[in-house]
Amino acid sequence: MLAPWPVALPLVAAAFLAGLGDKLPRRLADAIAIGAAAITALCCALLLAGPPVVYWFGGIQPRSGTAIGIDFAIDANGAGLAVLSSLLILAALFFSLKYFDKPAHMFQVLLLVFLAGLCGFSLTGDLFDLFVFFEVMSAAAFGLCAYKSREVGPLQGAINFAVTNTAGAFITLSGIALLYSRTGALNLSHMHRMIAGHDDSLVLAAAALVCTGFLVKAAIVPFQFWLADAHAAAPTPACIVFSGAMVEAGLYAVARLQGALFGLPQLRTPLLAAGVATCLVGAVMCFAQRHLKRLLAFSTIAHAGVILCGIAVLEPGGLSGAGLYVVGHGLVKAALFLCAGMLLHRLQSIDELALHGRGREVPWVGVLFALGGLLLAGAPPTAMFFGDGAIHHALEAHPIARFAVTVASIATGAAVLRACGRIFLGLGPREPDAPGGGEQDEEPETEAAPIPWSMWVPAAFLLALAIGSAWLPREHAGSAAARMLDAHSWATQVLDRAQPAMPSPPPEEPLAKGLAHAALTVGLAIALALLTLFRKRLPEILRGPVRAVWNPLAGSLRALHTGAVGDQVAWLTLGVAALGASLVFS
């Protein structure tokens, strides 16, 4: 009964606010937006707590195994993503209360429609409906990204974002068309029954095409180029949803389609390879940034790589790890973005080097930021810590992927801690012309003023939730993951109205092993941060070789991130070709 509300409620609230927003008192408009997001979060949480359900819109049940209408096929993974999305939107709404100097009901409208898109995307059991909600989410995201349209940078970032993601969406749509021509159906489970066991080149090519649009959204190498530009361009409250939920939604779609529709073991190798590349590129680029939002954006790329590695093993253990990781990462990363937003608000800068020591004015932002950095490196207790452990466990047979995942944790944690040490503790020498990350600063979004409660409370709340997420029931996540990969079980529930038993969860990694691993990554992250800050004190014999490797590596990678939309589309084409060829011609 709860199923339609996560989509219907934010849409009605958004239409209401857009139609009447400037006539309503500001407080009332704020209350409507926040109330709608809060009730949505509650509905999704109730769906998460319940067993998997199938809801047929319009009451149009399947007839003799043929789906006629559209269903929401809701499991813990989809409902969990919807809960995460609505919590992040809620935090973004709170944070933006005093963030824009003018009433910002248009911004709230965009956020609410974005939320409806994310929820529909997470819950639907229909391939075309998935695409529709994907587009709802994209259209709202483009608007959010271009919101600061007075500056040239944001418009360019938003255009890159829109062009690459729309190209990806068209490729996905063409894949859907191929599959529809084969099956004459659009329901995931129905299509699965038609193509199971017939994975000829049409199905394989379609799988590659359909996944491409979602991998673009997930910023997987070589589709990642738009992400950092979009994050640097978007207002901070939008960034937290982009990084915390939208990227993950792309990965969720890949897992969902593999589980409910394709069931293709051939996907393992190309997805793992892409995951490894994404971890490494994200880690290097993240560490090379000084613009805080770009730094966090590239860390999102690295973490998307980690999540993809967890999904790509195509086993319940890795998938449930990825699910937990998404929750922990989304909350932590969102809190970090809010900290960056507070710095931009209070100190009117977001450049790590320019802010050297100036963070002492706002020490508790530093506390939040440092805590976020430690958690990002994999410190317990968060769902991210358990997810990281499970992903490692699942990657036992893939040492390279294991290595890449570890590098991603260390480098992104170290980058945040380095920025934290420099900004809030004034560690290390002043570096006026240290290797910069392309764009170094951006125009402040507000007049400088003390940080109001509406900014720091959401950040603290998100970190508290991240810590609380460690106590999420992991067996539940494990059996939900096993269920997600069981297309047959889904099909019987969706089409035959059976209620199959939940599978047993995969075995967990022993806690001691996870703790030891976390101690290693966190320790190395702190060490790496300190070594970078105080590198001038190291003997030249140590610094020389590091420089000789690092400078060309970071330099050449940065040179590829030109920000030119033509380059991004060229890489996208190459990526689809590689993914498709690895499936079709192997």
Added chain:
Amino acid sequence: MKARLVLFGIGALGFAAVWFAGARKLDPMGSYHGAYGEILNAVSVPERHSTNVVSAVNFDYRGLDTLGEEFILYISVVAVAAILRKQKDEEEEDEDEAPTQLREAPDSDAVRLFGVGLVPVTVIFGLYMISHGSVSPGGGFQGGVVLATVPLVVYLCAGAKTYLRIAPPALAKGGEGLGAAGYALIGCLGVLAGKKFLENVVPLGTPGEAWSAGTITLLNLTVGVAVGTGFVELISSFVEELLRKAEK
């Protein structure tokens, strides 16, 4: 630049190869073996009293997709309005810009006469398309776009100020919100009646008549309002920008 072309060339060749490998296995042109289409053709008139099966699919069997599609259009218009909105410090910048030439009403009786003739016909045709969506080709999306051309014709014949008088932005904005919310609210009616979201709750009427097919016709109306006013708002955003610059 050259590297990009090489990169794109290799990618495009690979992409074409993958596409060809997939499309080679397509069924011959015109063959359809899904049960889906057959079932819909058979059930849409007896169940939904809609002689336009496409409308029955769009607004009933797959009505949720259409809700999403309506909001894609809706949020795109909102996003454009948000991007074009007047922002702080824009006032001063405007001073530096050369005033744009405002489009005056054309000094041509032929154009004006043509407009006078076109407007009523277009209004009636648009309303017909929206209200007969369940009977014949057309419906809210198509009719809404036709209706939105009416103010545009007025703009061409009588200039920007008349345009803004017959299509006030506040009305367009309100209508757009109402149309968009209306679709979702009609969906909620089903839940209030103890049925599923978007399930039909009104009498179905006689197949082939304009007021038949229950919620399909009502949803067509809301989409017609949302699409029509949405396009008007889009045009207004640009016209207002022009007016503002011309007044300098």
